[in-house]
Amino acid sequence: MTFNDRTTPLSLLATRRSGKAREMVAPGPTPEQIDAMLALAARTPDHGKLAPWRFVVVPDDRRAAFNAMLADAYRTEKPDAGRLELDAMAGFGVPAPALVVVLSSPRPDSHIPLWEQQMSAGAAAMNLLHAAHAMGFVASWITGWPSLSPTVRDAFGSDPERIVGFVFIGTPGKPLEERPRPDLAAVVSRWDG
């Protein structure tokens, strides 16, 4: 199977496949390409025109500081953490060339339900993935412990913001492999009420 076939919009959707962050290599997107991706990702449906999400680019020269921040946060929240766990945090997303942090930035004072604002943030992350793949890269939406850590969230924003995910972007260093896809019969039905 040819993954991320950019021949047509439909072929791209039909063959879209994320890359693994730890297997990504250069080239990654240039800063201008990242800006272009984010302009595409910002075309995301949101009820009430609130744009209840934000993107924070972690530039190349801040990636080491990002990983050090993660390790520090892990040590603070898990004082008993062993060396292996701390090394894993310090290597989070390495060696993927580019990183964008997607934040849910809801407006609590809005009449738009929080749930709808948070769904829009998820959609924005998905659109960022689509933009990256449409530009010839692979992306990977990762969460894990850092996405739930208040300390890490505070490095990028503040309550009630939440980290939707860390989107790593680069070129696959190994051939992509298909993952099992859901049996459509299990997830699609016709309402007969």
Ligand SMILES: Cc1cc2nc3c(=O)[nH]c(=O)nc-3n(C[C@H](O)[C@H](O)[C@H](O)COP(=O)(O)O)c2cc1C
């Ligand atoms: C909200 C969210 C969080 C995810 N977090 C992780 C993660 O922490 N680690 C991981 O290996 N995959 C994670 N994934 C899955 C991958 O991003 C990817 O979607 C998965 O490998 C499926 O590949 P596909 O994008 O080709 O369908 C997450 C996906 C979503 C939607």
